[in-house]
Amino acid sequence: MRVLGVDPGLTRCGIGVVEGVAGRPLTMLGVGVVRTPADADIGHRLVAMERGIEEWLETHRPERVAVERVFSQHNVRTVMGTAQASAVAMLCASRRGIPVTLHTPSEVKAAVTGSGRADKAQVGAMVTRLLRLDAPPRPADAADALALAICHIWRAPAQNRLQQAVAAHHARKGHTA
Amino acid sequence: MRVLGVDPGLTRCGIGVVEGVAGRPLTMLGVGVVRTPADADIGHRLVAMERGIEEWLETHRPERVAVERVFSQHNVRTVMGTAQASAVAMLCASRRGIPVTLHTPSEVKAAVTGSGRADKAQVGAMVTRLLRLDAPPRPADAADALALAICHIWRAPAQNRLQQAVAAHHARKGHTA
Numbered sequence: 001m002r003v004l005g006v007d008p009g010l011t012r013c014g015i016g017v018v019e020g021v022a023g024r025p026l027t028m029l030g031v032g033v034v035r036t037p038a039d040a041d042i043g044h045r046l047v048a049m050e051r052g053i054e055e056w057l058e059t060h061r062p063e064r065v066a067v068e069r070v071f072s073q074h075n076v077r078t079v080m081g082t083a084q085a086s087a088v089a090m091l092c093a094s095r096r097g098i099p100v101t102l103h104t105p106s107e108v109k110a111a112v113t114g115s116g117r118a119d120k121a122q123v124g125a126m127v128t129r130l131l132r133l134d135a136p137p138r139p140a141d142a143a144d145a146l147a148l149a150i151c152h153i154w155r156a157p158a159q160n161r162l163q164q165a166v167a168a169h170h171a172r173k174g175h176t177a
Numbered sequence: 178m179r180v181l182g183v184d185p186g187l188t189r190c191g192i193g194v195v196e197g198v199a200g201r202p203l204t205m206l207g208v209g210v211v212r213t214p215a216d217a218d219i220g221h222r223l224v225a226m227e228r229g230i231e232e233w234l235e236t237h238r239p240e241r242v243a244v245e246r247v248f249s250q251h252n253v254r255t256v257m258g259t260a261q262a263s264a265v266a267m268l269c270a271s272r273r274g275i276p277v278t279l280h281t282p283s284e285v286k287a288a289v290t291g292s293g294r295a296d297k298a299q300v301g302a303m304v305t306r307l308l309r310l311d312a313p314p315r316p317a318d319a320a321d322a323l324a325l326a327i328c329h330i331w332r333a334p335a336q337n338r339l340q341q342a343v344a345a346h347h348a349r350k351g352h353t354a
């Protein structure tokens with residue numbers, strides 16, 4: 001399974017592409033950030049963000065896109081930019097028919113470090129180890145995007161089993177799955 | 178000047194198209210809402226929103242798009258949907274090279290009723306009067322979108338004068354405007 005992770009942000013949007021299956025060594029296919037100029041107007045920033053994300057999708061053709069779920073505890077200005085960047089990422093993926101899954105920051109941290117409260121350094125260290133990199137990816141947004149992709153690959157079997165159980169339940173009840 | 182106003186929302190996004198210049202009677206060219214199903218996944222809702230807004234832009238070819246500035250006082254869940262819908266609207270407009278302007282709710286209320294604290298009924302009544310309609314547009318999101326477009330047309334002369342002053346200042350200083 002090839003997953004493109006997105007750590008959304010309007011100034012720096014982290015992107016990481018990981019391939020693999022749960023229980024086997026994972027491979028990093030690409031990592032980077034899409035940047036938009038903070039002094040440009042919002043419309044142009046969103047167009048630049050769309051162009052950048054499209055390039056990543058076009059180059060790597062992921063089967064799944066995993067996006068960090070935006071949360072309330074940030075201040076409102078940050079949340080706005082994050083929500084806007086994540087909207088562009090989800091739009092681009094869905095337009096191509098690529099399924100999008102949201103993961104909370106604590107799900108991601110728990111998946112790669114074992115603790116939902118791990119700090120950035122710990123996440124970076126585990127991403128480096130799990131992908132057998134020479135050094136933690138920079139900036140931190142890029143490492144977080146890789147962690148999202150890893151989290152998605154590892155959680156996918158459980159999610160698929162759940163979907164199959166729901167489908168089987170509906171089939172038994174005579175509904176279409 | 179033909180302006181398309183957007184009152185952003187993921188479940189109901191109000192759209193209103195108004196033509197005219199400040200100081201002259203205004204004409205409503207269209208009003209409605211783009212709806213996306215609340216039970217669909219977010220990616221599909223954003224794709225549906227993009228398609229709906231593109232149809233409005235294609236049909237009416239506005240010279241300007243005015244979008245309500247999203248604010249902090251709403252609850253976070255509402256703000257997220259609003260931010261995502263407004264991101265799609267700004268992206269669609271900017272991709273077509275249409276300038277986008279954000280107006281705060283109080284700017285819009287003050288423009289059409291004289292008070293930044295006017296309620297929805299008052300805004301609806303003034304939109305009805307200013308556009309010489311038989312009844313207030315429904316739902317309220319549609320009336321708000323028309324109010325945004327009216328606000329933009331009326332504020333535009335001041336904004337243009339400001340832009341011209343800035344340009345003249347730069348020209349005097351020997352900068353490119």
